[in-house]
Amino acid sequence: MRKASRLFEIVQILRLASQPVTAAQIADTLNVTSRSIYRDIAALQAMGVPIQGGRGIGYRLKPGFDMPPLMFSIDETEAIVLALALLERTGDVGLRASAKSVGQKIASAMPPPLRQILARSALHAWGTIAPSPPGIDLAMVRAAIREERKIEIAYRDVQDRLTRRTICPIALIYYSEAANIIAWCELRQDLRQFRAERVEQSMVTDVFFKGEGDALRRQWVAGWELNRMAPSVADT
Structure with missing residues (x-):
């Protein structure tokens, strides 16, 4: 994962967390070392992202900080819901996990009326779920x-x-x-x-x-x- 993508992911992890998250927990999620996370958090703090906490106690975002909202129409939201459901049918374990993460991020950034569409479970992609290939990731x-x-x-x-x-x-x-x-x-x-x-x-x-x-x-x-x-x- 490139550093720019990793910095974005760290902010998203902290945004969605209900309690302080340790560097080890973030490192495990992003498959990097804790030392890399310490450097990334220092870089984010230098950019003005209000991350509070420290080693041993975990990190959290200062209340009130948020990313710019994503604005989707109802039709666009339903298209996203169905696309994520289709990904659930693939044999790509990584994409299936990412689909769930995308759904959580989109839901957290949406106003309540559109958020309800994601939670309603009214759109489904039906059919056989492809097995994961055993010999290649x-x-x-x-x-x-x-x-x-x-x-x-x-x-x-x-x-x-x-x-x-x-x-x-x-x-x-x-x-x-x-x-x-x-x-x-x-x-x-x-x-x-x-x-x-x-x-x-x-x-x-x-x-x-x-x-x-x-x-x-x-x-x-x-x-x-x-x-x-x-x-x-x-x-x-």
């Missing part, structure tokens, strides 16, 4: 796409052949029953789709493909209509 894939970092995978194709690949992930497609990873495959020297549940092992590497992601995505989109695969079709 989709949150790791999303991070690798953002960072343009290569992933090594052991992949079993539709013919039940196991191969080891190094891929440059550029996109994720979420179907109702599965997720497909779009990537440049170094073994095939071409763009391929990999069904996430057919990945048996995976490891993000320290090798990057910086600056190549956008060009690969344009190539993928340009050939989408010609080479589009059905969800049940896997790489060979």
Whole structure:
């Protein structure tokens, strides 16, 4: 997580907390060290964010401090509710957790009439919930796409052949029953789709493909209509 995003998340955690939150608790939530949180809180205080407390007793926001409100129409609010419900059906555990967090943040920033829409539970996304793929973490894939970092995978194709690949992930497609990873495959020297549940092992590497992601995505989109695969079709 980049520092700017982390600073925002710390403020959100403190806004939603009903009692002081320790640096260790914040660090555990954001998957960083307590030392990083101490530095971040000092940086926020230097920016004028009224954070009270200290080591050993926890931190809280001074009463009355708030972020600028989010203003949504009723239709926009219902669109958000349904979108978050749809995320609950994916096999991406990280996105499901983030959907709940987004709902809490939006609800806390809304005036009571719109907040009631979120609490009413009148809109639902029904259907099968996709299982989480056992051999790969989709949150790791999303991070690798953002960072343009290569992933090594052991992949079993539709013919039940196991191969080891190094891929440059550029996109994720979420179907109702599965997720497909779009990537440049170094073994095939071409763009391929990999069904996430057919990945048996995976490891993000320290090798990057910086600056190549956008060009690969344009190539993928340009050939989408010609080479589009059905969800049940896997790489060979």
